[in-house]
Amino acid sequence: MKNRTVFLVSDSTGITAETLGHSLLTQFEAENFKQVTLPFINTIEKADEAVARINRVAAQDNLRPIIFSTLVDDELRDRLLPANGLFLDFFQTFLAPLEGELGVRSNHTSGRAHGLLDTVKYDQRIDATNYALTNDDGSHTRDYEQADLILIGVSRSGKTPTCLYLALTYGVFVANYPLSEEELESGKIPAVLEPYKHKLYGLTIEAARLQQIRKVRRSTGRYSTIQQVNYEIRAAEQLFKRFRIEFLDTTHASIEEIASNILNSTGVERRVSP
């Protein structure tokens, strides 16, 4: 089956075009797509180069490409329009109804979404990321006062990527703390976490999947035996239930789903928009 080339054309980073394009293309599972991001198309020359490239690919593939555009500038967009492809225009489509509703004209300025406009919000993401790194894996337990949330769970249940994602995407401060075997045996909440019980959120995972993940990390020893994995997971879930700590099974969830579920169920507010 032939690959259909998809161009994601942007006057800035291309991230909005990539996200929207990806969402639409996943609705056509049986098709094969080859995605090409063309970011920073912010001059007439670059727009013309983009058109030439799209037309070249259309001729090579003998199949016209799909073009997802987030170009804001009318002049640049008009240069792109004659390209040999299906042109889907994210901004133009929705700006008109929004302008009508709000009763104002949009500013038609490019690079607004993912540029460095709001340094306060930007610093929040960086600060949250540094917080996640410093407070990763129970390595630092003195700054839980600052945490919006503290994720707890057994080793390799998905805590670290979730904390980093929440920090980078939403500017939320999330620490994480691994439940050790001794702590699980005690059946109590670790003393350092006791004052922050209201901030705790648990992650769990199916035993077979956890074993698989742990084996990649350490192929021998008790750490990745099914007995050990089973024991730890069961003890962790008992702890969550005993202390009414909300928890989530990460086995079949993406980082985005875990993050979105956590924010949704805890009510922690997003500080910035992706």
Add this chain to the structure above:
Amino acid sequence: MKNRTVFLVSDSTGITAETLGHSLLTQFEAENFKQVTLPFINTIEKADEAVARINRVAAQDNLRPIIFSTLVDDELRDRLLPANGLFLDFFQTFLAPLEGELGVRSNHTSGRAHGLLDTVKYDQRIDATNYALTNDDGSHTRDYEQADLILIGVSRSGKTPTCLYLALTYGVFVANYPLSEEELESGKIPAVLEPYKHKLYGLTIEAARLQQIRKVRRSTGRYSTIQQVNYEIRAAEQLFKRFRIEFLDTTHASIEEIASNILNSTGVERRVSP
């Protein structure tokens, strides 16, 4: 000025709706928006609750909300439509022209974009994130063979957040190595990096901004004096130029811009889509 409430309604994580909404709203800088994400609207009951909530807000604000929807299921979307707001429908708008072009029906299944569909790609993101963490800040220098790129620069020039973002968003393996004062004085590429010169990419930053960032971290001592900061930046940039290492000034760039610029200019391929 009144806040206009904006609902981002999704049957899954809400990330596509957030990205779309955020991009469009940044085109109306003068307006005040209050964004509310309603993720996992995947049953008739939840759709009806969402409608009730939107109508409540419309009455309270005395201003009808804007609704960005990425609901895929026709039945759920039809429940949302009567809500008192401007309904902007991402999927309906673009699926029809795509179906026409591709000559197939879309699968109309929800949660495709950011759900756990493709575990290979998912594992790539997690592996890349673990790689970024292990190979952060020159802490580990034995696995550069695996790196797609190695970022170099002075302390606090933006290396770590960029590596993590590239890993989480695109599944790209990026290590980072801080240029120490001794290394800068020598004017040479550090020996551990020598074999990987083709993978190096430099980050630089304006002195005043770097001093500001460093002061937050360590307010006294040479580390955050303007003399020291100036010296380090100049020496780093000389090193980049002498060895023809591409580099980027991060002072006025967001993480997304830095990441997109790096991929664009090095040609390193995105392994996954955001």
